[in-house]
Amino acid sequence: MGFAAEPRQVLENEHVLLRPITPEDREAQRDLARDESIWRFFPTRIQSDADFDAFFDAALADQEAGRRVVYHIIDKGSGEAAGSMSLGNLSPDDLRLEIGWSWLGIAFQGKGINRWAKLLLLQHAFDGLGVQRVEFKTDVLNVQARHALRNIGAREEGVLRSHSPLPNGKRRDTIYYSVIRREWPSLKEALNTQAKVGRG
Numbered sequence: 001m002g003f004a005a006e007p008r009q010v011l012e013n014e015h016v017l018l019r020p021i022t023p024e025d026r027e028a029q030r031d032l033a034r035d036e037s038i039w040r041f042f043p044t045r046i047q048s049d050a051d052f053d054a055f056f057d058a059a060l061a062d063q064e065a066g067r068r069v070v071y072h073i074i075d076k077g078s079g080e081a082a083g084s085m086s087l088g089n090l091s092p093d094d095l096r097l098e099i100g101w102s103w104l105g106i107a108f109q110g111k112g113i114n115r116w117a118k119l120l121l122l123q124h125a126f127d128g129l130g131v132q133r134v135e136f137k138t139d140v141l142n143v144q145a146r147h148a149l150r151n152i153g154a155r156e157e158g159v160l161r162s163h164s165p166l167p168n169g170k171r172r173d174t175i176y177y178s179v180i181r182r183e184w185p186s187l188k189e190a191l192n193t194q195a196k197v198g199r200g
Contacts, residue, residue, distance in 0.1 A: 001092070001093055001095065002092040002093065003090075003092045003095070003129040003130060003131070004128065004129055004130035005128050005129055005130075007069045007087055007090065007097075007124075007129060008020045008063075008069050009124065009128070011071075011120040011121070011123075011124055012076075012120070013116060013119070013120060014076065015075075015076055015077070015112065015113065015116040016073055016074065016075060016076055016082070016113055016116045016117050016120065017073075017074040017076060018071040018072070018073055018074075018085070018117060018120055018121070019071065019072055019074075020063060020069055020070065020071060020072070021059060021060065021063065021070045021071065021072045021084065022072075023060065025072045025081070026053075026056050028072075028080075028081040029052075029056060029072070029081060029083075029084060030049070030052050030056070031081075031105075032081060032082070032083060032104075032105035032108075033046050033052050033055075033103070033105075034046075035105070035106045037106070038103050038104075038105070038106065039103075040142075041138065041139040041141065041142040041145065041172075042103070043164050043165065043166060043167070043172065044167070045167045059084070059086070059101075062086075062088070066090070067088065067090070068086045068087065068088040068090070068101070069086060069087040069088075069090075070084060070086045070101070071084060071085050071086060071087075071117070071121075072084060073085060073104070073113065073117050075108055075111075075113055077111075081105075082104055082105060082108040082113050083102070083103050083104035083105055083108060083113070084101065084102070084103055085099065085100075085101065085102045085103075085117050085118070085121065086099070086100060086101035086102075087099060087121060087124075087125070088100060088101060089135070094132075094133075095129075095130060095131045095132040095133070096131060096132065096133045096134075096135070097125060097129070097131055097133075097134060097135075098134070098135045098136065098137070099118060099121050099122070099125070099134055099135075099136055100136060100137060102114065102117075102118075102145075114148055115148070115151065115152060115191075118152050119152070119191050119192075121134075122134060122152075122179065122184070122187075122188070123188065126179075126181060126184045126188075131181070132180060132181045133178055133179075133180050133181070134178060134179045134180075135176060135177065135178045136149055136154055136176070136177040136178065137174050137175065137176050137177070138174070138175060138177075139172050139173070139174065139175075140159055140172075140173040140174065140175045141173075146175065146177075149177045150177075152179075152187075152191065153179060153183070153187040153190065153191070154177035154178060154179050155177060155178055155179070155183075156175065156176075156177055157175075157176040157177060157178055158175070158176060159173050159174065159175050159176075160173070160174045160175075160176065161173050
């Protein structure tokens with residue numbers, strides 16, 4: 001048992017293009033990452049160039065080791081880099097993975113880019129890789145992310161209390177969401193219908 005295809009692929013629709021990151025993407029992503037509000041709910045804080053370099057180097061290392069596929073997101077409307085999103089916690093034997101590590105530059109938030117990127121990754125996971133389960137997680141306090149996950153049809157599963165440490169010394173309660181294979185056909189139809197009527 002295992003994934004039906006290689007996870008690292010270029011993915012695109014009319015709205016966004018996703019491709020695995022390369023070292024050459026460092027400066028474009030650095031410019032996007034400078035607004036500290038992006039990282040409010042992340043276990044990592046980006047407050048300096050050194051913070052960003054450590055974050056970006058970890059993404060490259062995870063990708064090289066096969067722990068994650070880290071995607072560089074390009075907004076097709078502007079042709080500019082918009083942020084990043086990953087496939088991680090890859091479990092080929094269990095046909096399971098996580099979509100996460102998601103962030104967008106402030107100028108690209110609220111424009112539907114998150115939805116289209118997640119739709120591409122869900123299509124890749126279910127239709128390309130043949131997974132049975134896709135999971136998502138976020139800080140229980142991150143209302144915006146939770147709303148976005150519900151909007152793409154992910155189902156809330158529960159809260160893992162005191163799940164991970166935060167840079168301020170506190171611990172995060174993490175809430176999990178998922179989409180499973182039997183839900184995917186109707187969910188895909190609904191998301192594609194929304195695309196056609198411009199509800200990005």
